[in-house]
Amino acid sequence: MTSDAKTPPASSVSVSRGEDSIHWKIEPAESYGGYLDLERLLSAQRPRSNEHDELLFIIVHQTAELWMKQSLHELKQVVAGLHEDRLDTALKGLARIAGIQRLLIQSWDVLSTLTPHDYVRLREHLGPSSGFQSWQYRALEFALGNKDAGLIEVHRNDAQRHAELEACLARPSLYDEALQLLARRGVPVPQAALERDWRQPYVASAEVEAAWLVVYRDVDRWWDLYDLAEKLVDLEDRFQQWRFRHMTTVERIIGRKTGTGGSSGVPYLAKALSLRFFPELWSLRTQL
Ligand code: HEM
Numbered sequence: 001m002t003s004d005a006k007t008p009p010a011s012s013v014s015v016s017r018g019e020d021s022i023h024w025k026i027e028p029a030e031s032y033g034g035y036l037d038l039e040r041l042l043s044a045q046r047p048r049s050n051e052h053d054e055l056l057f058i059i060v061h062q063t064a065e066l067w068m069k070q071s072l073h074e075l076k077q078v079v080a081g082l083h084e085d086r087l088d089t090a091l092k093g094l095a096r097i098a099g100i101q102r103l104l105i106q107s108w109d110v111l112s113t114l115t116p117h118d119y120v121r122l123r124e125h126l127g128p129s130s131g132f133q134s135w136q137y138r139a140l141e142f143a144l145g146n147k148d149a150g151l152i153e154v155h156r157n158d159a160q161r162h163a164e165l166e167a168c169l170a171r172p173s174l175y176d177e178a179l180q181l182l183a184r185r186g187v188p189v190p191q192a193a194l195e196r197d198w199r200q201p202y203v204a205s206a207e208v209e210a211a212w213l214v215v216y217r218d219v220d221r222w223w224d225l226y227d228l229a230e231k232l233v234d235l236e237d238r239f240q241q242w243r244f245r246h247m248t249t250v251e252r253i254i255g256r257k258t259g260t261g262g263s264s265g266v267p268y269l270a271k272a273l274s275l276r277f278f279p280e281l282w283s284l285r286t287q288l
């Protein structure tokens with residue numbers, strides 16, 4: 001690092017608040033912007049139209065993709081934590097993901113300032129592109145347990161992405177790992193849930209519900225598993241809030257138009273609201 005703290009430029013006296021050890025001469029590569037690669041980050045917004053609102057549209061999506069990247073990174077640690085019986089590690093990651101989810105839910109407040117009038121004009125420039133093609137979103141859904149293999153077909157022309165999603169599909173989900181943990185602790189989990197083809201969608205069963213009921217009926221004995229289960233419910237609750245805000249934001253902006261990705265639009269998004277990552281954690285409540 002090149003610094004010359006002794007000689008702040010005369011013009012800096014009023015702005016340096018009397019701090020005379022500030023590093024004034026910094027090589028760009030070693031600076032804040034260099035470390036964060038801001039040159040690249042801030043030149044990655046390339047609007048296709050002259051519409052004022054297109055920058056917002058791009059930035060909301062790009063920040064969502066960055067937060068999805070961080071969530072996937074945390075989820076890996078959460079799943080590994082469960083796999084290795086390190087529940088504290090798993091809970092720490094889940095708390096961080098919860099913070100990210102709150103941000104993502106709030107970001108709909110910014111995007112819903114986009115009016116239908118402004119959006120139709122920039123929509124013409126989107127072609128067939130759609131959030132439906134977000135491979136990180138699909139990886140998140142798979143990691144959480146919504147194994148809908150057909151949806152990776154849209155990445156068929158991108159061998160690398162396709163292979164990554166295939167790998168993600170073939171790994172046990174967060175819920176699969178939670179059930180393994182339950183079984184290792186001595187809660188009777190049916191074999192069918194412990195040894196299954198991870199690529200297949202998870203199918204809810206009365207036996208798995210009964211296993212969770214063991215935990216929920218004696219929370220003092222199974223406190224850490226109960227705590228984990230409630231954190232999973234929180235996660236799914238917030239995921240649904242995100243889906244719901246997506247759907248309502250879409251409806252207020254494009255109404256009942258079909259989507260650029262080729263789906264029915266709002267009806268397609270509404271169907272996702274009946275999906276469940278951790279079905280028995282919801283159904284067991286009726287039995288308590
Ligand atoms: C003006 C704002 C938006 C509109 C009008 C919109 C519209 C839509 C529509 C109509 C679909 C259905 C697929 C299709 O295109 O046919 C969709 C899917 C999707 N959108 Fe958006 N969207 C918006 C903002 C966002 C944002 C900010 C994100 C964040 C990354 C996002 C992520 C997704 C994802 C992940 C899907 C696939 C959902 C699934 O398969 O369950 N969208 N969107």
Ligand SMILES: N[C@@H](CC(=O)c1ccccc1NC=O)C(=O)O
Pocket residue numbers: 061123126129130131132254258259260261
């Ligand atoms: N499916 C949207 C288009 C869209 O939203 C979109 C297009 C390009 C990049 C991100 C998008 N956002 C989420 O789906 C529409 O039908 O208007």
